[in-house]
Structures are given as C-alpha cells and as structure tokens.
Amino acid sequence: xxxxxxxxxxxxxxxxxxGIGRIGGSAMDxxxxxxxxxxxxxxxxxxxxxxxxxxxxAALFAV
Amino acid sequence: MEKLIEQFSLGLFFWSxxxxxxxxxxxxxxxxxxxxxxxxxxxxxxKNALLSAENAKKEMQNLKSDNEKLLAxxxxxxxxxxxxxxxxxxxxxxxxxxxxxxxxxKMISQAKAAIESEKNAAMTELKNQVSSLSxxxxxxxxxxxxxxxxxxxxxxxxxxxxxxxx
Amino acid sequence: MVFSxxxxxxxxxxxxxxxxxxxxxxxxxxxxxxxxxxxxESKVLNIKEKEAExxxxxxxxxxxxxxxxxxxxxxxxNKEEHHIGFPLPVILWDEGLHLFSxxxxxxxxxxxxxxxxxxxxHHEKIYRVDSAEGEIQLNNENHHPTNVKPLDLSITKNVFxxxxxxxxxxxxxxxxxxxxxxxNGVAKGIGRFFEPIIIYVRDEIAIPNIGEKHYKKYMSHLLxxxxxxxxxxxxxxxxxxxxxxxxxxxxxxLAIITYIITTLTANKNYWGHIFWMPGVPVPMKLILAPIExxxxxxxxFSLMIRLYAxxxxxxxxxxxxxxxxxxxxSWFGSTLSFGLSFAISLIEVLVALLQAYxxxxxxxxxxxxAVEEHHHEEEAHH
Numbered sequence: 360x361x362x363x364x365x366x367x368x369x370x371x372x373x374x375x376x377x378g379i380g381r382i383g384g385s386a387m388d389x390x391x392x393x394x395x396x397x398x399x400x401x402x403x404x405x406x407x408x409x410x411x412x413x414x415x416x417a418a419l420f421a422v
Numbered sequence: 423m424e425k426l427i428e429q430f431s432l433g434l435f436f437w438s439x440x441x442x443x444x445x446x447x448x449x450x451x452x453x454x455x456x457x458x459x460x461x462x463x464x465x466x467x468x469k470n471a472l473l474s475a476e477n478a479k480k481e482m483q484n485l486k487s488d489n490e491k492l493l494a495x496x497x498x499x500x501x502x503x504x505x506x507x508x509x510x511x512x513x514x515x516x517x518x519x520x521x522x523x524x525x526x527x528k529m530i531s532q533a534k535a536a537i538e539s540e541k542n543a544a545m546t547e548l549k550n551q552v553s554s555l556s557x558x559x560x561x562x563x564x565x566x567x568x569x570x571x572x573x574x575x576x577x578x579x580x581x582x583x584x585x586x587x588x
Numbered sequence: 589m590v591f592s593x594x595x596x597x598x599x600x601x602x603x604x605x606x607x608x609x610x611x612x613x614x615x616x617x618x619x620x621x622x623x624x625x626x627x628x629e630s631k632v633l634n635i636k637e638k639e640a641e642x643x644x645x646x647x648x649x650x651x652x653x654x655x656x657x658x659x660x661x662x663x664x665x666n667k668e669e670h671h672i673g674f675p676l677p678v679i680l681w682d683e684g685l686h687l688f689s690x691x692x693x694x695x696x697x698x699x700x701x702x703x704x705x706x707x708x709x710h711h712e713k714i715y716r717v718d719s720a721e722g723e724i725q726l727n728n729e730n731h732h733p734t735n736v737k738p739l740d741l742s743i744t745k746n747v748f749x750x751x752x753x754x755x756x757x758x759x760x761x762x763x764x765x766x767x768x769x770x771x772n773g774v775a776k777g778i779g780r781f782f783e784p785i786i787i788y789v790r791d792e793i794a795i796p797n798i799g800e801k802h803y804k805k806y807m808s809h810l811l812x813x814x815x816x817x818x819x820x821x822x823x824x825x826x827x828x829x830x831x832x833x834x835x836x837x838x839x840x841x842l843a844i845i846t847y848i849i850t851t852l853t854a855n856k857n858y859w860g861h862i863f864w865m866p867g868v869p870v871p872m873k874l875i876l877a878p879i880e881x882x883x884x885x886x887x888x889f890s891l892m893i894r895l896y897a898x899x900x901x902x903x904x905x906x907x908x909x910x911x912x913x914x915x916x917x918s919w920f921g922s923t924l925s926f927g928l929s930f931a932i933s934l935i936e937v938l939v940a941l942l943q944a945y946x947x948x949x950x951x952x953x954x955x956x957x958a959v960e961e962h963h964h965e966e967e968a969h970h
Contacts, residue, residue, distance in 0.1 A: 426836050428732075429652075429835070429836050429837075430836050430837050430840065431653060431713075431740065431744075431835075431837045432739065432740070432837070433679075433739070433740040433741040433742060433744070433747075434653055434744060434746055434747065434835060434837040434838060435837040435838075435840060435841050436741060437741070437743070437744075437747040437750070438746075438747070438750060438837060438838045438841040438842075439841045439844075439845070441747070441750045441751060441754055442750075442812070442813075442816065442841060442842065442845060443845065444754075445754045445757065445758070445812055445816065446808055446809055446812045448758060449757065449758060449761060449808065449811070449812050450808035450812075452758070452761075452762050452765065453758070453761035453762055453764065453765045454761070454786075454807060454808045454811050454812075455808075456765035456766075456768065456769075457761065457764055457765045457768070457783070457786060458786075458790070458807060460765070460768035460769075460773055461783070461786070461787060461790075463773060464773045464774075467773070
C-alpha cells in the first residue's frame with residue numbers, strides 16, 4: 360500500500376513540476392514580448408504557480 | 423496525512439486564533455484605520471493640489487491668451503494707424519506736389535503772357551522806331567539824293583529792295 | 589518585489605540569512621565531539637548512524653512546537669549536557685485547570701506534578717502518567733502513546749513567539765499611525781519602509797481582486813495576515829529555531845479565519861454560483877453544486893497546506909544542508925554546504941515574503957469572489 364502511494368505522489372510531483380515549468384517558460388516568453396507588462400505577468404505567474412504548487416504539496420502530504 | 427493530523431495541536435490552534443483575531447481587532451482600531459485614513463487624506467490632498475494646479479495653469483493660459491489678444495489688437499491698431507499716417511503723408515505730398523505744379527504752371531503761363539505782351543510792345547516800338555528811322559533816313563537820303571539825280575534813283579531802288587526785307 | 593537597491597537592506601537580508609547557520613551548530617558538533625573518541629571500527633560505524641539519527645531528530649525536533657524556549661545546548665568538561673533557555677507556562681485542562689512551569693519537565697526527562705496528577709512529555713506532547721516514575725506506554729503497532737492526553741492550552745514557544753510578533757507589529761504600526769499626526773501626514777522612521785508595502789497591499793492586492801467598492805472592509809484582515817505571516821516567516825529564519833508558520837495548527841487557523849470571513853460576507857451571487865450555477869443546463873447544475881461546495885473548502889485547505897509545506901520544506905532543506913556541514917568534516921565539503929545553505933537562506937528570505945504575499949493575494953481573491961457583483965448576464969447582453 361505504501362509503494363503505490365509514493366509512486367502516485369511522485370507522478371503528481373512530476374506533473375506539478377512540468378506545470379510550473381510551463382508557467383515559468385510562458386511568463387518568460389510573455390515578458391520578452393511585452394517587457395512593460397512584467398509586473399502584471401509576474402503576479403499572474405506567481406498565483407498560477409502557487410495554485411499548482413498547492414496540489415503538489417497536497418499529494419506529498421497525502422502519502 | 424496522519425502525521426499532519428497528529429501534529430495538529432488544539433491548544434496552539436486556540437491560541438493562534440485568539441491572538442490573530444485579537445491582533446486584527448486591535449490593529450484595525452489603532453493602526454490600519456489611522457494609517458489608511460492618513461494615506462487616503464494625503465492622496466486626496468495630492469489630487470486636490472494637482473487639480474488646483476491644473477486649474478491655475480488653465481487660468482494662466484486664459485490670461486495669457488487674453489494678453490495675447492490685447493497685444494494683437496494693439497498691434498493691429500498700430501498697424502492701422504501707421505497705414506493711415508502713411509496714407510495721409512502720401513496724400514499731403516501728392517497734394518503739395520500738384521499744388522506746386524499748378525502754381526508753377528500758372529506762373530509759367532503768366533510769364534509767357536507777360537513775355538508775349540512785352541514782345542508785342544517791343545515790336546510795336548521797334549516798328550515805330552523803324553518807321554521813324556526810315557523816315558529820317560529817307561529824309562536824309564532824299565536831301566542827299568536830291569542833289570544827285572542818278573544816285574537818288576539808285577538809292578531809292580536800293581532802299582526799296584532793302585525795305586522788302588522788313 | 590524589489591524594495592530598494594540600497595546596500596543596507598542587502599546587509600540585513602544577508603544577516604537574517606546567515607542567522608540559522610549558527611543556531612543549528614550546537615548540539616550536532618558537541619555530540620560529535622563527545623563521542624568521537626571511541627576507537628573500534630564497528631563502534632565508529634554505530635556512531636555515524638547515531639549521528640545521522642541525531643541530525644534527523646534534531647531537524648524534526650526543530651520543526652515541532654516546544655513547551656520551553658530553548659536557545660542552545662552545550663556539553664561541559666564533565667560531559668554534562670546544559671540547556672540554555674527559559675521555561676514557559678504550561679496550562680492544562682484535565683478535570684480542572686493545571687498551571688505550572690515547563691521547567692518541571694526537566695526537558696522531558698522527568699514527570700511534572702500538578703494537583704496530584706503527573707504529566708510527561710513525549711515528542712513535545714503532554715501525556716498523563718500514573719506516578720512520578722511513570723513511563724509513557726507505546727502502542728505496539730504504530731508506536732503512538734496510549735496514555736491519556738489532556739487538553740493542552742500551554743503558552744508554548746510558538747504561542748510565545750506569536751505574542752512577541754503581535755506586540756512588535758502593534759508597536760511598529762502604532763508608531764507609524766502616530767507619526768502621521770505628528771508629521772503633518774508624512775510617515776517617519778521605519779514606517780517609511782512599511783508604508784509603501786501597506787499601499788502595495790491596498791493597490792495591488794485588495795483593489796484589483798476585491799474591487800473598489802468592497803475592499804475597505806477586508807483591508808484590516810488582509811494587512812494583518814500579510815504582516816503576521818511575513819514577520820513570523822522571517823522570525824522562523826532567525827537563530828532562535830522558531831517554526832511558527834510551519835505549524836499546521838497555525839496555518840489551519842489562518843485558513844479557517846479566511847474561510848469564515850468569506851462565508852460570512854458572501855452575497856447572494858456567491859451562493860448562487862455555488863448551488864445553482866447560472867448559464868449551464870440543469871443536469872450540469874446538479875453536478876456542479878457539490879463540486880463547487882467542495883471547492884469552497886478546498887480553497888482554504890490549499891492555503892493552509894501551501895504555507896505550511898513551503899515553510900517546513902524550507903526549514904528541512906536548510907537543516908539538512910547545515911547538517912551536511914558537520915557530516916563532511918572536510919574543508920571542501922563543508923564550504924560547499926555552507927555556500928549552499930547560504931544561498932538557500934537567501935531564497936528562504938524571498939520565500940518568506942512570497943508566501944505571505946501569496947496567502948494574502950489568494951485570500952483577497954476568495955474575498956473578491958464572495959462579494960462579486962452579479963454582472964455575467966449583463967455582459968452577455970452587451
């Protein structure tokens with residue numbers, strides 16, 4: 360019962376990592392395209408990343 | 423998950439709730455309200471100051487445009503005056519010129535008339551003198567020629583020929 | 589989120605970042621020295637395992653709440669362990685109120701007596717034992733104690749630090765509030781640093797998420813929660829070994845308060861979107877209602893887990909890296925892990941601010957959804 364749980368948590372963390380990576384990458388693209396909107400993009404990026412991060416932590420603590 | 427639940431301490435929860443809610447209420451009364459009010463007031467003050475500055479600027483602009491209008495009016499008036507003055511000057515010069523010309527012409531014509539009359543008078547006198555002179559000459563010649571017949575005739579002829587010139 | 593490029597702030601940040609380094613140095617080194625004299629091979633191996641165990645326990649112990657304020661320990665020439673710190677009051681409710689000093693526990697070594705009952709510490713939790721010599725009975729299956737656990741309302745280290753931080757915040761912002769009156773509406777002193785942050789919370793967090801119309805009634809909560817979390821996070825990086833925001837009870841309390849305020853101030857539109865989602869077919873409405881209802885609970889739950897996990901993760905990583913310093917015992921490895929823990933400390937200073945910001949931001953977002961005006965259909969008609 361322990362092992363599948365851990366594997367599941369690992370999968371969730373991989374997903375979360377990819378998700379946050381994509382958010383970061385897209386934010387970089389957006390900033391490169393519109394440097395004047397950097398502040399707004401960063402705020403939106405942080406919120407989105409934080410929301411996804413929450414899922415990752417939930418998975419980690421569910422183990 | 424079990425670890426989390428195990429770690430959960432009711433006492434700590436109770437105290438943190440108490441402290442946090444107490445902190446919110448106390449800070450609301452003693453800190454956030456005065457701070458936010460002060461910040462708002464200051465922002466209002468800045469806004470008002472900006473607004474009044476804007477108004478003052480507008481007023482200045484109005485004043486300036488008024489001034490400019492006045493100035494332009496004055497300039498136009500001056501131009502008008504100058505133009506009129508120039509016209510008057512030109513008119514005066516022209517008038518003077520034409521008057522002078524008229525006067526000059528009149529004088530010339532008078533002079534001409536005077537000259538003519540003088541000439542006529544002189545001519546008449548000359549004619550009179552010529553006739554008296556010729557009479558004298560004729561008298562002398564006649565006196566002279568009457569002594570010599572031939573020369574008398576000759577003279578008469580010559581005289582007559584000369585008289586044609588006159 | 590850069591406040592200023594001034595070197596002063598950088599120095600302060602570096603100082604704060606360095607502080608945890610020497611806080612954790614004590615027990616690990618001293619125990620190493622005390623036991624390093626043993627010669628035989630097998631025992632050396634044992635000691636290494638013991639040290640690793642010690643380190644793990646040290647980190648885990650650091651994450652826990654304690655009943656006394658423990659600053660550091662050392663071993664004197666007579667191999668006696670000394671603990672430097674001060675006791676805090678213990679308040680128990682166990683068929684009557686019990687109030688005594690935590691020094692009676694003798695750092696968990698002895699049972700404390702109060703009104704004829706005996707209590708003993710086990711992993712920083714108080715259990716009732718039968719007598720002064722009574723031991724805690726462990727369950728064979730999961731090693732949980734089977735003793736009676738009285739309701740523990742003690743002023744623990746975390747409660748103490750929270751009180752301290754509350755007083756600090758109160759004095760700080762009270763002086764800022766007073767400085768306006770004295771200085772003709774201009775902040776003075778340290779308030780000059782905090783005033784832009786207050787304005788930032790108002791203009792960048794509260795107004796965009798809640799709206800110009802309703803934001804005022806939530807400002808007190810948002811500002812308090814922001815500074816409370818931020819200060820506690822920063823205190824957690826201090827060498828005192830405090831871990832307040834990395835405690836599930838405290839993050840749960842903050843999240844539940846957010847949930848209560850959201851629920852109490854919610855308007856008809858908010859409940860309408862939960863129970864009878866407009867603009868979708870009826871079967872969908874029936875499916876969405878429980879999901880949305882669950883969502884209202886998941887939101888504060890994620891708030892709780894996020895703050896807790898970020899702070900705990902930071903503390904574990906920092907503790908492990910500092911532990912590595914003593915594990916390597918070579919100039920290269922220790923320098924490397926010093927550099928690493930230094931870098932992580934700097935990141936933790938950022939995380940301290942970031943987590944406070946995100947908690948406040950999401951709280952404002954939830955408040956905003958609670959008071960959002962009914963305008964979806966109107967927009968559709970336009």
